[in-house]
Structure formats: C-alpha cells, structure tokens
Amino acid sequence: MTIELRGLEAGDWDAWYGGLEWAFGGVPDAPEERALWRELTEIDRSVAAWDGDRIVGSFGAFSFRMAVPGGALVPTSGITMVSVAATHRRRGLLRRMMRSALDDYRAAGVPLAGLTASEPAIYGRFGYGMATRMMRVAIDTSRVTVAVPAAADGITFLVVEPAEAVDRCEALYTRLVPHRPGMLARQPGWEKAPLLDPPQDRDGASELRCVLAERDGELVGYARYALKVRWEASVPDGTVVVRDLEAAEPAAYAALLRFLGEVDLTSTVRLSNRPVDDPLLRLVSDVRRCDPRITDRLYLRPVDVGAALAARTYRTEVDVVLAVEDDFCPWNGGRWRLSGGPKGAVCEPTTDPADLAVDVRALGASYLGDTTLTALAGAGLVRELRPGALEVATTAFGSALAPWLPHGF
Numbered sequence: 001m002t003i004e005l006r007g008l009e010a011g012d013w014d015a016w017y018g019g020l021e022w023a024f025g026g027v028p029d030a031p032e033e034r035a036l037w038r039e040l041t042e043i044d045r046s047v048a049a050w051d052g053d054r055i056v057g058s059f060g061a062f063s064f065r066m067a068v069p070g071g072a073l074v075p076t077s078g079i080t081m082v083s084v085a086a087t088h089r090r091r092g093l094l095r096r097m098m099r100s101a102l103d104d105y106r107a108a109g110v111p112l113a114g115l116t117a118s119e120p121a122i123y124g125r126f127g128y129g130m131a132t133r134m135m136r137v138a139i140d141t142s143r144v145t146v147a148v149p150a151a152a153d154g155i156t157f158l159v160v161e162p163a164e165a166v167d168r169c170e171a172l173y174t175r176l177v178p179h180r181p182g183m184l185a186r187q188p189g190w191e192k193a194p195l196l197d198p199p200q201d202r203d204g205a206s207e208l209r210c211v212l213a214e215r216d217g218e219l220v221g222y223a224r225y226a227l228k229v230r231w232e233a234s235v236p237d238g239t240v241v242v243r244d245l246e247a248a249e250p251a252a253y254a255a256l257l258r259f260l261g262e263v264d265l266t267s268t269v270r271l272s273n274r275p276v277d278d279p280l281l282r283l284v285s286d287v288r289r290c291d292p293r294i295t296d297r298l299y300l301r302p303v304d305v306g307a308a309l310a311a312r313t314y315r316t317e318v319d320v321v322l323a324v325e326d327d328f329c330p331w332n333g334g335r336w337r338l339s340g341g342p343k344g345a346v347c348e349p350t351t352d353p354a355d356l357a358v359d360v361r362a363l364g365a366s367y368l369g370d371t372t373l374t375a376l377a378g379a380g381l382v383r384e385l386r387p388g389a390l391e392v393a394t395t396a397f398g399s400a401l402a403p404w405l406p407h408g409f
C-alpha cells in the first residue's frame, strides 16, 4: 500500500503524538507536558504519514525567530516531532517528509531550518551542519569557589515559585536574545516550557524553584533549579540541578552561581546546557573539578543560501565568491557573491570565478560563528580556490560570543 503524506488534522493530534511517543521509547509524557506540546504544535505546519487508516509517521515545525550574528531575529523553521513507525522504517519516509518540508519552507520564504537530533548521524545527508554546541558541568562546590566581583554588592536574592516570576524572567530573557546567536525569541506559549515540572520527571529531585537576583528592586538575573538531597553515611551530599540561568550583567551571573553553590546540604551544582564559552569557566577556582563536557546541539541548514547569508552581519569586510554544493536543495547550488561587513551584507548569484568551494553543511556549521571555515576545511567541507580567501572569510564569519541554543524543541 502506498504511504500518503497529508497535513495534520487537529482531531488526529493524539494518534499522531502517540506514534511519536512510541518511536521515542513508549513512555507517555506527563499529562501537563502533553497538554503543552498540544498547545504549541503548529497544526498547519505538521504532517502525518498515513498507511491506510494508520498514522505511521510524524513531522512538525515551529515558526521560530533565531538571533544571528549582528542581532537580527531571522525566521527559522524549528523541525520537531519527527518519527517513523518501526514497521515502516528505512523505506524513505523521513526523506519524503524532509523533502516536502524544505520545499514548503522555501516557498514560504523561510531562510533557515534547524533541529536538535535524536542521533547526530541522521541529518547531515539532508544538508544540516552542527551549528551550536552545549556544555554540561558538574561543579564540586565542596572544593570550588566562584569569584564574585565587587559590582555584585547590592544584589539581593529572592526565592519564589517559578510561575510567580515568569513575566519578569521572560522580559529579561527577551532582552538577552539578540546578543547571543542561536537564541530563540520565544513565541507566545513558549514561556511555559521552562516551567514544566511533572513529578514523574523529577528523578528524586524537589519541585522547581526560581531564585531572582535583584538590584534596587530591578531583576538583573534568575535561575530555575531543583534540589536533590542525598545523605552518605550521615553526611549531606546533595545536588543543585539547574534548569536555566540568565543574567543581564556579569556581576549578577557570578553572584547567582555563587548563590547556587552555597545552598546548604549540597556539594554539586549541575548545569546541563551552557554555552561553550560560558563565563563560569573563568569564574571558578578549579575548572577541572567542574567536569566540563561538550556535545552537539543545534543542527542548521540554509534553506535559501542567498537570503540566509544576507540576513546576518560579518565581523570584518568580506567580498567572496562561494561555490555552494547542495545535493538535497539544488536551488542553493552554484556560485554566490557575498559582500558585506559589520553593517550588513548582500549575497547574490554570480558567474564570477569562485574563491571557496563550500558544502552546504559547512555553511550551516559556520553560520552562527561556532565553527570556523578553516576548521571545516580541515574536514574537507570547504576548499580554498583563491589563496587568502579562506582566512578572510574565516575572520568575517566569526562571532564575538559562541552561539548557543538555550532550550530544546
């Protein structure tokens, strides 16, 4: 029987999402989590694969706006909820759904598509490159101290229920978004995601709390965290599990980190998703006792190379012809002249000779400034065709801060 791809109907959401839960191991989400994903699902951007009267595949997208170097918020399809039933795997269904999605995004004028991968091996073939990474740390707070600058004097702390402070926290988060590439402007409803705290997912930890850092009554930072208390031979050995931590000024960041490290009866602070250049690496007295580990996070692909490269700015002036190789989205293939600098850029098709040959995955990987074009050349994804072009382009594509995706989707 042929498998038909159809737009999701609202009434089919439960079956569609149930298939996704099965593909991810069969443990249903907590009711409140399911309800939130139901609310956030963009039905008109979601696809179901039907085999007769059964849904055998799911594919969705969120209409995000993502911060890019220079601070613009660029429309980005956040691909999500991808699954194919075990009975129908490896017959090309994901490929079909990806094909139709990228064609749709192109038609809708969305220049970028991004995703977090269940397995990194899946998406390179569709032109996605690893665009941001994240760092996990487990700080041994029985041995590690945090340097807090004098500017933190006057900052006070208040611990509240997360929901009580959500508007103030979101306002602070919104201010931060344009300053770090990869951050997502939260669409209405998304402010609820960091508050999700179903008891079944706590793994022995407390419910979530929010600490507010204030200066003269103004919010300068916050962290949401839970406590996991443990006793070993009558000695307290608990963990502070930090869900998120944001600050509007460096002193508030350091002060919050110290606050979390000084919670009584605990000797570890765990942060599971931080930027790879997080200031904590410089604030702690002993970075080895923080066990930093780095892994992949956001995978990005230009849907429209010209629009994507023109949507960001460049650290230095650049005028370079890129020969783009893109098998999955052939409209991106060919030569593009990128000219611009810190104030803006244009990127248009050209017949001029190419300076660099670039695999589209390398464009995704370097777009936000995470990986340099020179490093990608080392992996064979970029080739220098005019001597000197690689160094100029590498400098221009850089970002002052490492890009970072603060939350999954």
Ligand SMILES: CC(=O)SCCNC(=O)CCNC(=O)[C@H](O)C(C)(C)COP(=O)(O)OP(=O)(O)OC[C@H]1O[C@@H](n2cnc3c(N)ncnc32)[C@H](O)[C@@H]1OP(=O)(O)O
Pocket (backbone or CB within 6 Å): 023, 024, 079, 080, 081, 082, 083, 084, 085, 088, 089, 090, 091, 092, 093, 094, 095, 096, 115, 116, 117, 118, 119, 121, 122, 125
């Ligand atoms: C953005 C997100 O939502 S990530 C979540 C993805 N979902 C999951 O991991 C849930 C469990 N897995 C599944 O549901 C399915 O196995 C999927 C969605 C990953 C793949 O669906 P399928 O329909 O089997 O993929 P399809 O047959 O189209 O394969 C396309 C290509 O990807 C490859 N591929 C598919 N799955 C994997 C994998 N897990 N690891 C490596 N390669 C893979 C196939 O071999 C094929 O390769 P080819 O280009 O050389 O022919």
